[in-house]
Amino acid sequence: MKIRILGYYGGYPYDGVGTSGYLVQSGNFNLLLDCGSGVLLELEKYLDPLQLDAVLLSHYHHDHKADVGVLEYYWQLHSENRKENTLPIYGNIDDKINFDGLTWNDDTKGIPYHENDTLNLGPFLIEFMKTQHPVSAYAVKIIEKSTNKIFVFTADTKYFDGLINFCKNADLLITDTNFYKNKQGTKWHMTSEESGYLAKQSNAKNVIISHLPQYGSLNQLLYETRAEAGSNINVKIAKLGLQFNI
Numbered sequence: 001m002k003i004r005i006l007g008y009y010g011g012y013p014y015d016g017v018g019t020s021g022y023l024v025q026s027g028n029f030n031l032l033l034d035c036g037s038g039v040l041l042e043l044e045k046y047l048d049p050l051q052l053d054a055v056l057l058s059h060y061h062h063d064h065k066a067d068v069g070v071l072e073y074y075w076q077l078h079s080e081n082r083k084e085n086t087l088p089i090y091g092n093i094d095d096k097i098n099f100d101g102l103t104w105n106d107d108t109k110g111i112p113y114h115e116n117d118t119l120n121l122g123p124f125l126i127e128f129m130k131t132q133h134p135v136s137a138y139a140v141k142i143i144e145k146s147t148n149k150i151f152v153f154t155a156d157t158k159y160f161d162g163l164i165n166f167c168k169n170a171d172l173l174i175t176d177t178n179f180y181k182n183k184q185g186t187k188w189h190m191t192s193e194e195s196g197y198l199a200k201q202s203n204a205k206n207v208i209i210s211h212l213p214q215y216g217s218l219n220q221l222l223y224e225t226r227a228e229a230g231s232n233i234n235v236k237i238a239k240l241g242l243q244f245n246i
C-alpha cells in the first residue's frame, strides 16, 4: 500500500501547501482520503483525477472537503476516459446536507459509511471510529487485504483513550497534530505530546504527524512528538508529495 501526502495544513492552505488530502493506492486502485483545499491541484501532479476509484471523507469541515465541488466539476467536464462511470464519494450521513452534496448529476455519488460496518472497497477493508470533534468525524483504518498491512488516519480529534485500540499495531499512523505541547484550553485536535503518547501506546511502527499548524517551529513539533513516542517509533513530519510505502 502506498500513501502520498497531497496536503497537510489544518484549517486553511498556507505557503503553497493545501489542507488534508492523501492518495492511498494498492495495485491499480486509487483512493483519495479527504479532499481539502488545494488537494485537486496537487493530485493532478500524480494521477489523472478520472483514474480515481473512490473518495472517502473523514468529515465535512472545509479543510477536509473544500475541493469536492471542483472535483465534481472535473468529472462533469470529462465524460470520456473515466475509470468508473460514476465516482463514489464515501461520507457520513450524520450531516445530511453535506452528504447530499456528494452527489452531483450522474458524475459523482455519495455513499454512506457506518461506524460499525466494515467497508469492503477494492483491495481494502476499511473500519471507522467516531472521534471527539465539534462535528461528526471518523478515524479511518485501512487494511490491505493482500498483505494485512494497516494504515490508520486519526482524522480530526482531541485525544481520548479509545483511539489507542483503534490505532493498534498500525504500520503507518497519520495523526492530527495541530498543537504544540504547551497548548492550553479547549483542544479539538491533539498536541505533539498526545500524538507521541498515542503512537507509543498503540505500538505504531511508523507515524506521520499532520494537520499541522501554520505558526511556530515544525521542528519543535516533531521534537516534542518524538520525545514522547520514544526511540522505537519512526516519527516523521508531513511533507508535500511524500510517498510512504508499507
Ligand SMILES: [Zn+2]
Binding pocket: 010, 011, 020, 061, 063, 064, 156, 211
Ligand atoms: Zn481539519
Ligand SMILES: [Zn+2]
Binding pocket: 059, 061, 133, 137, 156
Ligand atoms: Zn475538523
